[in-house]
Amino acid sequence: MTSQNHSDPLISRRRAIRSFVLRQGRITLAQSKALEQLWPAYGLNFTGQILDLDSIFQRQAPRTLEIGFGDGESLVTVAAAHPERDYLGIEVHEPGVGHCLLAAQQAELKNLKVMRHDAVEVLKQSLKPNDLDEVLIYFPDPWPKTKHHKRRIIQTEFVQLLGTRIQALGRLRLATDWAPYADWMLDVLSTSDCFENAAADHRFVTRPAERPVTKFERRGLRLGHLSHDLEFIRKT
Ligand SMILES: C[S@@+](CC[C@H](N)C(=O)[O-])C[C@H]1O[C@@H](n2cnc3c(N)ncnc32)[C@H](O)[C@@H]1O
Incomplete structure (x- = not known):
């Protein structure tokens, strides 16, 4: 069952249309402990202030x-x-964030930070222009019903925002297994003056060899869905 949790202090109430519904999904004891114990190492709290990523990661490196x-x-x-x-x-x-923290600890990662917040607000309020070299959006919620299309994260205004945060020649990589959303993504991105398609005009790219199969993608594959990959380059 899904439910919108308006009392969650991590999610501000300002934006009416969001690309997610906060699910109250079951959290395991290990995930819950990870959120408590590993947050100081991997977590970044959303404060609405600009993040200084160079000092957070203690170096200047290309950022995804x-x-x-x-x-x-x-x-x-x-x-x-x-x-x-x-x-x-x-x-x-929340359970996904807990799972990620456990996996990060197991892999002994030093180059990962995690936030639990609406990404649209983080991009708007906490990231600086040109802060990113690459953005990945894999299998975003497809919101298949026409009345819900406004909830799809890929929208003209959001792509414009991404265009300001990704540096020149940086990459925006997307994938979806919902064919109508794949076409929607192509349409929205093709009309953006910030990005150009890394494939031929109005085409998908071949699935990048190094993109791991995600949990959501695996579920789609079991249902016989085909994945579509898109790659757009930030214009100079
Ligand atoms: C369909 S799932 C895909 C998850 C994962 N990428 C995969 O392929 O297995 C989409 C995820 O995006 C998250 N999400 C949707 N809108 C978001 C937003 N504005 N900010 C942060 N997360 C969001 C949802 O909570 C959900 O876990």
Whole structure:
């Protein structure tokens, strides 16, 4: 069962239309302990203030943001494979964040920080222009009903915001297994003056070999869904 938890202090009430519904999903004891014990090492609290990522990561390195990382397995895998980069993950689902912290500890990551907040607000309020080299949005909620399309995270205004936070020649990588959303993404991104398609015009890219299969993708594959990958480059 899903329910909107308006009393959660981590989620501000200002924005009426959000791309998520806070699920009260079951949290395991290990996840709950991880949230308590590993948060000082990996967690960043949302304060509404600008984050100084260079000082948080204690170096200047190319930075990847993953929005809606789910259980974080894919994020931890790529962060472990690229110690030369820094990774920021944003997810609102508490058990998923707990799971990610456990995986990060197991992989002994030094290049990952995690936030539990609405990514749209984090991008608007806490990240600086050109702060990011890469943004990953894998299998965002497809909101299939027409009346819910306004909840899809990929919207013209949001893409414009991403365009300000991603530096020139940085990459925006997306994937979805919901074909109508894949076309929606292509349409929205193709009309943006900030990005150009890394594939031919109005085409998807071949699935990147190093993108791990995510939990949500695995579920779609079992249902016979095909994944579509998109890659857009921030124009100079
Ligand atoms: C369909 S799931 C996919 C999770 C993961 N990427 C995967 O492929 O397994 C989408 C996730 O995005 C998160 N999400 C949606 N909108 C978000 C937002 N504005 N900020 C942070 N997380 C968000 C949801 O909580 C959910 O866990």
